[in-house]
Amino acid sequence: MRHSRRTMLSVASVGLGVAAALGGVVPTATAATPAGGSPASYAAYERSAENQAANKAFFEAVQRAVAEQRAANPSATATVTVTYNTRNAPSFRTQIANSTRIWNGSVSNVKLQEVSSGGNFSYYEGNDSRGSYASTDGHGRGYIFLDYAQNQQYNSTRVTAHETGHVLGLPDHYSGPCSELMSGGGPGTSCTNAYPNSTERSRVNQLWANGLVASGLDSKG
Numbered sequence: 001m002r003h004s005r006r007t008m009l010s011v012a013s014v015g016l017g018v019a020a021a022l023g024g025v026v027p028t029a030t031a032a033t034p035a036g037g038s039p040a041s042y043a044a045y046e047r048s049a050e051n052q053a054a055n056k057a058f059f060e061a062v063q064r065a066v067a068e069q070r071a072a073n074p075s076a077t078a079t080v081t082v083t084y085n086t087r088n089a090p091s092f093r094t095q096i097a098n099s100t101r102i103w104n105g106s107v108s109n110v111k112l113q114e115v116s117s118g119g120n121f122s123y124y125e126g127n128d129s130r131g132s133y134a135s136t137d138g139h140g141r142g143y144i145f146l147d148y149a150q151n152q153q154y155n156s157t158r159v160t161a162h163e164t165g166h167v168l169g170l171p172d173h174y175s176g177p178c179s180e181l182m183s184g185g186g187p188g189t190s191c192t193n194a195y196p197n198s199t200e201r202s203r204v205n206q207l208w209a210n211g212l213v214a215s216g217l218d219s220k221g
Helices: 015-021 039-046 049-072 090-106 148-153 156-167 198-207
Strands: 080-088 110-114 121-126 133-136 142-147
Touching: 039 049, 049 080, 049 133, 049 142, 049 156, 080 090, 090 110, 090 121, 090 148, 090 156, 090 198, 110 198, 133 156, 142 148, 142 156, 148 156
Parallel strands: 080 110, 080 121, 121 142
Antiparallel strands: 133 142
């Protein structure tokens, strides 16, 4: 059954309400069983206009949230801090921590930081035949959904770092090589690279340069 990505989290934000929104799957490590997704079904959704629009909306939502925070604290340093929580993705905390370490070691104008609750975006886990994806909740916040089956078929840290790349503004590019993080599942399940290449690193630094000057959102306060 398909779920609306833009409304999935509007019905609830935590606990069993989220489980219901995800089709009744309780987001815990004990529920980490494949739901029947396949590389073909992942590819079909990854290449869809809906996925591209949701990725764009997610990045813009995160940028707006960060811009509002910086407007309230104009003395903040040029490096932007984007916060997230993992409360609803306990099975993937190691992969998320690895993804954060990779991105924080790869770019200089934006940093990811975990918080115990709230934050600019959240990670969730569960079963979805479309695979993992990044989106918004329809209320100005973003989230990353990590699918159990896809993370068993593909390198899980690569999947997590790829989806986190959308938070930082990178689009999908499935025709790229394995050395390109945003090529996602394009190179196949044997690809284990979880690091952005030099072009991807430069693009993220440009997008978050000088405390969001590049986005134009900071001036709107």
